[in-house]
Amino acid sequence: MADLPDSPAHTPPQHVVAVDVGGTTIKAGRVARDGTLTSSRTIPTPPDVADLLTAVRRTVAECGPTDPVGVVTAGLTDERSGTVLQAANLGWRDLPLRDRLTEALGRPVAFGHDVRGAALAELRWGAGEPDMLFVPIGTGLAVAVVVDGEVRGTGWSGEIGQVLVPDPDGPGRVRLEEIASARGIARRYAARAGCPVDGSREVLRKLEDCDTDALDAVTTAVALLADTLAAASAVLGPVPVVLGGGLAEGGEAVLAPLRAALGERLPAEAVPPVRTARLGRWAGCLGAAAIAFATAEARGRAA
Amino acid sequence: MADLPDSPAHTPPQHVVAVDVGGTTIKAGRVARDGTLTSSRTIPTPPDVADLLTAVRRTVAECGPTDPVGVVTAGLTDERSGTVLQAANLGWRDLPLRDRLTEALGRPVAFGHDVRGAALAELRWGAGEPDMLFVPIGTGLAVAVVVDGEVRGTGWSGEIGQVLVPDPDGPGRVRLEEIASARGIARRYAARAGCPVDGSREVLRKLEDCDTDALDAVTTAVALLADTLAAASAVLGPVPVVLGGGLAEGGEAVLAPLRAALGERLPAEAVPPVRTARLGRWAGCLGAAAIAFATAEARGRAA
Incomplete structure (x- = not known):
């Protein structure tokens, strides 16, 4: 070389x-x-x-x-x-x-x-830790697992967005990404409210106005995401969940319900800390x- | 020393x-x-x-x-x-x-x-592989994660039996272990059938006689277990799931429905191989x- x-x-x-x-x-x-x-x-x-x-x-x-x-x-x-x-x-x-x-x-x-x-x-310059679950949520939804200071896996590893979860609107299953990605949240809001929206960020803003369609889109996304992250945390132990991607820009509007949903699904001592990534x-x-x-x-x- | x-x-x-x-x-x-x-x-x-x-x-x-x-x-x-x-x-x-x-x-x-x-x-003498999810199902339910040839984690790592999943019989949540452990399957069968049973092995035997209570106990356990294992597989990639403990003695009676349930929850290429442990x-x-x-x-x- x-x-x-x-x-x-x-x-x-x-x-x-x-x-x-x-x-x-x-x-x-x-x-x-x-x-x-x-x-x-x-x-x-x-x-x-x-x-x-x-x-x-x-x-x-x-x-x-x-x-x-x-x-x-x-x-x-x-x-x-x-x-x-x-x-x-x-x-x-x-x-x-x-x-x-x-x-x-x-x-x-x-x-x-x-x-x-x-x-x-994130490990080198940001909010990374030697053991963590890095969860960027944007157009897509995938995670990276860091174990003992190294990013692990290849290929299908981390592709949680492709898991087929129960369709919240009927029988059958949908890819988690369709509901719980930033794009999925925006789409779901637009479909329910009957009006387009400028990404998940606008949906999160509408939450503050107690918009019920925004609440539905975010709550549904967070619940299904928490099912998957709770299982992942139980397997890996309560290592930090570091949220990145566009959705992390929502800050506490996303972190607080996600923490609450994880708290419903895990014993108190097993709930992982949830924080945002630093690198945007x-x-x-x-x-x-x-x-x-x-x-x-x-x-x-x-x- | x-x-x-x-x-x-x-x-x-x-x-x-x-x-x-x-x-x-x-x-x-x-x-x-x-x-x-x-x-x-x-x-x-x-x-x-x-x-x-x-x-x-x-x-x-x-x-x-x-x-x-x-x-x-x-x-x-x-x-x-x-x-x-x-x-x-x-x-x-x-x-x-x-x-x-x-x-x-x-x-x-x-x-x-x-x-x-x-x-x-299992890694040293059995069915272990350098990357695997080892899932012994007995009185309790916990897993061990092997990544790059090493068993990882400590403390709460692997405690999937403690995840609070939706109660299949009503509102609220129950620990996964209560439904999906070998003991949980036997208990559920006994409660439904109104008669005691000699462990999950007898429940699996009753499956062959098309006992509907046995079918309910095993199907419910496998479905909830598959939710968690699908999430774990999506995070870790489709590494082998090696089933151990008492329930693994059920062989195909357990492996076949578990494979089918994972197939419903993951894209075909992301479904992990499921096999039994060797060491009993x-x-x-x-x-x-x-x-x-x-x-x-x-x-x-x-x-």
Whole structure:
């Protein structure tokens, strides 16, 4: 593997370029060792893979042409082989994205999963703890498990949004994500109230006005989310639940009912602390940076 | 720490004495390096701690007076401090059992939790895998999580039996254990059928005769268990679910409905394989042995 000009194997890099490929946008930037985002840009995600590679190459050239590069994507990923197994929003299946990126950029690329990457970034620079359940709730809903200081799992690990839970509105089952993601909450509100809404944030605002449709959407989401998180907490023990993604911006409007719902489902001593993540909407991009730094450091140790 | 006569720090022991302190019985034996139980005995658990220590001392003297000793107990345990935090069936709270045993036996004792110990024994000598969810279902219901080849957690970790799930018979919540443990299944059957039953095994036998009360007890237990295991699998990924304890003896009568219930709750690719543990009713005792061997090996490496 070729050493990069400003980061010989034995010196940890001072900056990396980090790219978070999401379903609708790519968030990219240059990130310093202390987690500071020193430059950033957001571009639409090209639907075609070749166009995506071109966009990433251009972005990397603009942000830091000689820095190590980290890329994370949404969807099911196998970090070991560098493959996106499945990404519904991007229309990918079994895409060897790490190899394709390495070829397009002409240099090694550290590659990972957006949620597990964000958990690593929270560990390095944010609200992370050596044992935690990181739960970003945005367009989608997945978690990352940190055990003994390491982010664990790959592939289907953490995909709680895909669990089929009892449909709150009838017989049958629905994916948890359809009810309990930020998008699910907004959709449910819009369907009940008969009017569109600007995301879950507006639904949370309407809670303050005692809007019954907002109350229904949030209560239903929190109840089903708490069923899953209570089971997860019972398995892992009451490790901190660190809430991220768009929904975490609701603060106590979300944390308080979630804590109460967990309290109904677990013995008092087994209720996990629930807090918000620190890194916000750029957590995925910082996750790509954290993976790039970790990869460069591992390469340095091996050299 | 004094070396034991037949196991100097640098030589792994060939045998250990293993003691599994359960709510009603103590299972003890001498166990060889390959996991063979070369002698065994079962005695009632004395309700008083002083009597228990005497019973363990006597048992160890009979089984292998010079072997390293491992002890596991039911209840919430903190392996690091060697304390039983809480054991309802034994009436213990914050009992420094490892120190008390060390004092009573006049030698170091490796100490652990019965379920996590049994998972370690399955890893060493049974059906264990580097990543798995070990689910023994007997009088109680708790799990052990194995991640990257190590049994993880302490204290409240794994206590899924204590999760408060919706009461299948009315409003309110009940502990999962009350419905989904082997004891819970037998109790539910007895209450519905109006006649006593000899444990969950008899309920499973009655299933074959299309007994509707047996069907209700097993179906209700499996459904609630599957809710929790589906959530756990979504968090951990589809790692093998290894079923142990008395209920696992039901074989396909339990495995088939559990697989079906998981299939209803998870995407096809995310359904974990479900199989039975290999070590059976002595898994806890073998767990104490596995902990004793692991402790002796770690001591050997450190020396």
